[in-house]
Amino acid sequence: MLHVKANDQVLVLAGKDRGKTGRVLQVLSDRKRAVIERINMIYRHTRQNPQQNVQGGILEKEAPVALSNLQVICRECNQASRVGYSRLSDGKKVRICKKCGGTIDK
Numbered sequence: 001m002l003h004v005k006a007n008d009q010v011l012v013l014a015g016k017d018r019g020k021t022g023r024v025l026q027v028l029s030d031r032k033r034a035v036i037e038r039i040n041m042i043y044r045h046t047r048q049n050p051q052q053n054v055q056g057g058i059l060e061k062e063a064p065v066a067l068s069n070l071q072v073i074c075r076e077c078n079q080a081s082r083v084g085y086s087r088l089s090d091g092k093k094v095r096i097c098k099k100c101g102g103t104i105d106k
Ligand SMILES: [Zn+2]
Pocket: 074, 075, 076, 077, 078, 079, 081, 097, 098, 099, 100, 101, 102
C-alpha cells in the first residue's frame, strides 16, 4: 500500500517546488510517482506543423514527482506527517497521521 493516494493534499519535500503543497491528481503506482496539481510543471515547446494542423506554442503540464519526496498533509492537525497504518475492526486498512494519531482516510 502506498502512502499517497489521489486527492490527498501533499507537501513537496524536494525539487524546484520544494515546500509547496498541492492536490494529488494521479498516483502512478508502478513508477512510484504522483502527479500533483500545479506542481513540477514542465513546458514543452511545440513547433507549428501545418501538415498535421498542430498549433505551435508552449504546452504546460505536470511532471510526476517521486512518492518518496511527498508527505501527506493530515486534515486533523493540518501538518505534513509521516503515515502509519491501522486496521479497523471491519478489517479495512487506514492511514494514520504519525503526528496527531488522526485517521487520514475517512
Ligand atoms: Zn495529524
